[in-house]
Amino acid sequence: MALIKKADLDKMNQTIISGDLQINYEFLDEESLENEAEFTDVITKSFAIYKGLFGGNPRDTLDATYTDFTIKVSKTKDSGGEADPKSIMFNWSENSTLGYGSWKSVLMHELFHLWNGETIRYKNGEEHWFNEGFSEFYTFQTAVRMGIVSPEEMLSTSALSLGYYTGSKGLGNISMRNAGVDDITKFENFFLVYHGGWITAMVLDIDIRSRTNNGKSLDDLMKWLYANFLRSEKLYDTNDIINGIKITTGLDYTEFFNKYIFGTEAIPVATYFDPGKALWDYKWNDEKKAAHKFYYQTLGIGITGVVN
Numbered sequence: 557m558a559l560i561k562k563a564d565l566d567k568m569n570q571t572i573i574s575g576d577l578q579i580n581y582e583f584l585d586e587e588s589l590e591n592e593a594e595f596t597d598v599i600t601k602s603f604a605i606y607k608g609l610f611g612g613n614p615r616d617t618l619d620a621t622y623t624d625f626t627i628k629v630s631k632t633k634d635s636g637g638e639a640d641p642k643s644i645m646f647n648w649s650e651n652s653t654l655g656y657g658s659w660k661s662v663l664m665h666e667l668f669h670l671w672n673g674e675t676i677r678y679k680n681g682e683e684h685w686f687n688e689g690f691s692e693f694y695t696f697q698t699a700v701r702m703g704i705v706s707p708e709e710m711l712s713t714s715a716l717s718l719g720y721y722t723g724s725k726g727l728g729n730i731s732m733r734n735a736g737v738d739d740i741t742k743f744e745n746f747f748l749v750y751h752g753g754w755i756t757a758m759v760l761d762i763d764i765r766s767r768t769n770n771g772k773s774l775d776d777l778m779k780w781l782y783a784n785f786l787r788s789e790k791l792y793d794t795n796d797i798i799n800g801i802k803i804t805t806g807l808d809y810t811e812f813f814n815k816y817i818f819g820t821e822a823i824p825v826a827t828y829f830d831p832g833k834a835l836w837d838y839k840w841n842d843e844k845k846a847a848h849k850f851y852y853q854t855l856g857i858g859i860t861g862v863v864n
């Protein structure tokens with residue numbers, strides 16, 4: 557057994573304070589320790605955006621807000637992680653994940669779970685389409701806003717996500733809710749749960765923005781959930797999501813949910829957005845960009861210079 561000097565051990569545990577945020581790092585290897593500044597940069601920037609989105613700091617199991625959490629970091633073959641209240645396990649790698657994801661988007665996904673999943677909490681696994689899909693949606697929207705993912709990469713990412721959803725073998729056979737019910741079906745139907753949920757978020761956000769002329773979006777739902785679902789008192793399910801959208805935007809998606817979330821029908825995504833055309837116009841057709849403005853906004857892409 558190798559002996560580790562106390563000084564080395566202390567070095568592996570570091571507390572970083574940035575504004576009112578306190579990050580307690582436990583680095584499990586030297587390379588992770590060396591990368592601290594980069595982790596801290598991603599965490600502090602996305603934490604601030606998430607806090608603004610939900611309208612407050614994450615809360616623990618007793619519903620007390622906090623601004624400090626522990627993160628165990630190790631370098632591994634591929635990136636991955638897990639979140640619990642006040643705590644994140646984070647494995648990072650230089651390898652990309654599916655598409656344009658990286659350790660940064662994995663870290664941001666786990667950080668998002670401090671709110672979505674650990675502050676507001678699902679009743680059971682049937683809500684993983686929302687828990688995982690909406691976490692991916694906001695992770696990537698935030699990554700674009702932070703400049704981690706470029707607009708072109710994001711437009712391609714949404715097309716990939718759409719392909720993973722429409723190509724998932726469970727689509728048409730099992731509902732998005734049933735697909736996440738336990739760890740076995742969740743893993744078997746990974747793309748239906750994660751990418752189905754992500755596509756649902758894109759479609760709903762675009763539709764809400766276009767029907768309210770950008771007055772409302774899914775952001776209003778997230779704030780409503782944060783304000784109304786104290787984990788120790790009330791867990792959410794899909795009917796609460798339908799309700800929350802109705803209350804915050806005035807729009808009724810009951811039929812949509814019955815078909816595509818409770819039911820096994822595939823969402824007719826082409827009636828909401830066209831990733832190929834939107835990318836084409838973004839790159840080469842400036843005057844046509846305005847036609848995709850809600851889609852761009854949904855993905856976190858600013859369209860400065862475009863006349864609405």
Ligand SMILES: [Zn+2]
Pocket residue numbers: 665669687688691
């Ligand atoms: Zn997750």
